[in-house]
Amino acid sequence: MASLTIENLHKSYGSVEVLKGIDIEIEDGGFLVLVGPSGCGKSTLLNTIAGLEDITSGDIRIGDRSVAGLHPSKRDIAMVFQSYALYPNMSVAQNISFGMEIRGIDKASREKAIRDVADMLQIGQLLDRKPSQLSGGQRQRVAMGRALVRDPMVFLFDEPLSNLDAKLRVDMRTEIKRLHQRMGTTIVYVTHDQIEALTLATKIAVLKDGILQQFGTPAEIYNDPSNMFVADFMGSPSMxxxxxxxxxxxxxxxxxxxxxxxxxxxxxxxxxxxxxxxxxxxxxxxxxxxxxxxxxxxxxxxxxxxxxxxxxxxxxxxxxxxxxxxxxxxxxxxxxxxxxxxxxxxxxxxxxxxxxxxxxxxxxxxxxxx
Missing domain, CATH: 2.40.50.140 (Nucleic acid-binding proteins)
Structure with a gap:
């Protein structure tokens, strides 16, 4: 695992500036949640960390290494998407191990990694099923398992629970929290749900219109909001x-x-x-x-x-x-x-x-x- 540092990051599409000088630092093993209303720039920021979007200026460092300009495959990150992005023609076990197979990891190591994440996520009984035979929560666990076997420096989650019903969201939130506590992984997590942000994060970055409104612990964000937007946005019912x-x-x-x-x-x-x-x-x-x-x-x-x-x-x-x-x-x-x-x-x-x-x-x- 590694720390993540974002320094004076700007991202523009032509003349439209989407991210405006973002400064964030999360410690090794931290859980950073990017939160804000639709269109605030949180998913764009996640994509720049992943390398799916180029930055206009600034820097992104994973550990001591700048990854700005590096291809996503060179950044040592793993991403869990909102849509899960599972291969429909492959079994659960094949979905989890596909990335390892592409990287030339031997069969014995692949099978051990599959068993380990299946035990951790309690999906051992699903390994032979296809994604179409799974519930939304089960698909989410498989997508997480596929990321976990990578053992990357940083995990990126892009609104992973938004397609689940209310009760399952709460259950999966607990699972993600438990997973982080067990593994000590560095996680960057995007959501528009401020309750998710407050319950999961060690640090929260609140964004609005591409500007970082406040960065701090959940207690700081909730009890000491820096402005009226943060005060109104965080908490249910709001302040x-x-x-x-x-x-x-x-x-x-x-x-x-x-x-x-x-x-x-x-x-x-x-x-x-x-x-x-x-x-x-x-x-x-x-x-x-x-x-x-x-x-x-x-x-x-x-x-x-x-x-x-x-x-x-x-x-x-x-x-x-x-x-x-x-x-x-x-x-x-x-x-x-x-x-x-x-x-x-x-x-x-x-x-x-x-x-x-x-x-x-x-x-x-x-x-x-x-």
Whole structure:
């Protein structure tokens, strides 16, 4: 295995710039997830790593070796495609071993490699079947097995679970996580599913319009988003982004926002000196649904929890949680409550705001206020 370094990478098609100065570094054995909406450039970036697309400028290094300009076969990578790309006329065993056969690896070594990956992926009983006789999840395992026998420096996954149903996606996500933990492989994984990104990655790169918006651990991306796009894109339900006004509160500051009944709520903010520059001005207040909850469900160890009365518009039971919709700053805001929280629509209820988890953004630049 090896580290992967991408330096100031640009990719253009004629006059259209698709990737705009991407800088990413993932350690040996890391799991990098490229995430973003359709058309953000994540698959193009993966293809440049694979060598399927030439780069316009910049560099890509696998370990200490620059692979920019190298043919894909010289890069020591293996790729798992969204479509699986299995040979329909070959058995599972033949699909897995075909690449080794082409490279002239002897039959005994091929058969051992097939047995090893079949045991690892639990597909030993499928080795004699053709792809047409397999389910989507089984085909995905075969495609992964074909990549694993290569024992490459870097594995590349291009939205490998997007063709599977919801339950199978969760199961396969667990399998990929388990596989990474067992093998310590370096993986680059493309998805538009931010839950996949948060659960699988050791590092996440969030892309939008060919620009790297933020690069960090799942916890950093989720808890400390660098701008409003990352805050809104990562998380389900997404972060509540509410217009508020900064006001003086003794020696510190508070934010004031309009509630559903037209009254004003005041929430103290402690220790963020940069809010002084926004006194009397509008900002965007960000708070995750789980940091806006019923008082009994709030973090007992946190001293910066503020309770306020809010008009509840909609209640949505969701099994392990109950979601409540209120209106703050003229926008719908979602609170995540305990499953047995006593709450009714069209009534006032006490909600607890965990201000230790709150973040703030400049409404013009959309960047985080630190």
């Amino acid at each position: 509540n982004l509410i217009e508020a006004t900064v006001a003086k509160n003794g020696s510190d500051h508070a934010i004031e926002l309009e509630s559903a009944d037209g009254s004003s709520l005041s929430l103290p903010v402690n220790g963020l000196a940069s809010l002084a520059d926004y006194a009397g001005r509008k900002i965007v207040f960000g708070i995750r649904p789980e940091a806006l909850t019923d008082p009994e469900g709030a973090d007992r160890n946190e001293t910066r929890v503020v309770e306020q009365s809010c008009l509840i518009e909609v209640v949505e039971p969701a099994g392990s949680d109950t979601f409540a919709v209120t209106r703050l700053g003229g926008k719908e805001a979602i609170a995540r409550l305990r499953a047995d929280a006593k709450i009714e629509p069209n009534q006032q209820a006490r909600l607890a705001f965990n201000m230790a988890k709150a973040v703030f953004f400049d409404p013009e630049s959309t960047n985080r206020i630190h």
